[in-house]
Amino acid sequence: MAQDPVHASPRASTDAGRHSVAIDLGVVVALTATAFLFSIRFELSERITAWELRHEAWQVDELPGTLVVLFAGLLWFSWRRTRQAQREVRERLAAQRQVVTLLLSNRDLARQLILVQENERRTLARELHDELGQNCTAIRADATYILHAPPGDGAGIAASAQRIAATSEALYGLVKAMLRRLRPMTLDSLGLVPALQELCEQWEEQTGIGCAFFPVAVPEELDDLLGITLFRLVQESLTNVARHAHARQVRVELRRSDCGRKLRLAIEDDGRGLGAEGELQGGFGLTGMRERVASLQGSMQVGAGPGQGVRIEAVLPLAAAAT
Ligand SMILES: Nc1ncnc2c1ncn2[C@@H]1O[C@H](COP(=O)(O)OP(=O)(O)O)[C@@H](O)[C@H]1O
Ligand SMILES: [Mg+2]
Known part of the structure; x- marks a missing residue:
């Protein structure tokens, strides 16, 4: 059965590496021994010395010393190159490990997305x-x-x-x-700002938690994918506040920033704040938000807000949006 490259055993490659080092060392020892026996058999040093003396006028007798320096130089050169190659291999392995981690988390996310989709379909069918x-x-x-x-x-x-x-x-x-x-209909008919306003009002009504929305210089016409991404980010953040935060007030701010080239979305609550680091990594809601933001070349940070509740900030480029 073909082995999954993600789970290929590093032990097998280490064993193969050791084997090839042993072969190379064996070749070096064999060559050295052959050269020694050859020198003994043909009195090589004596012949070379005699030849050098014959051509002393050309300073040939200085060659061995110079060759020793060249040998030392080549040793130093190959040691430096080996170090460089090791560094590059280490960097490549680290990048490979990162790719594998990302791949595994993407697989989890894809599985979770299918589950969520199926649950949603089941609920709709039942209703x-x-x-x-x-x-x-x-x-x-x-x-x-x-x-x-x-x-x-x-x-x-x-x-x-x-x-x-x-x-x-x-x-x-x-x-x-x-x-x-x-699909939030207001998003298509009226645009992102009224859709978010409506979302906040409905959420406030449902949960009893105050929700204030502050749009600042948001363009009226936005790329469809950018609009739905921002809407889903706010939707998931508000769901999280209702489920986990024990908050009394949420502030949602969407503003044009970075000389009009980006949109900055911030959602802040005054709830219990973040728990342990592991708690944050466990959920698929935040992972899904990060994936959505990354797919639009944006960045997202989750941290403590000024009131020590949770603050989520996403910055998305407007490049694809019609301004
Ligand atoms: N506003 C918030 N206040 C406190 N904790 C939060 C907040 N948002 C997220 N969390 C924590 O981060 C975890 C991950 O959230 P998420 O990825 O959406 O997964 P889920 O909501 O399914 O648990 C939550 O389980 C919760 O512990
Ligand atoms: Mg969630």
């Missing part, structure tokens, strides 16, 4: 089946009653009509809530 189906049956029953009601039964007809009106109203509310979950 469609239970609420929509039941209400349609009720409307049909009332409409049938009106169609076949005896001529004098004005009160019964009126009651049925009222029930139809009430059920339709409930259905409308249900469909609106579903649509909001699937």
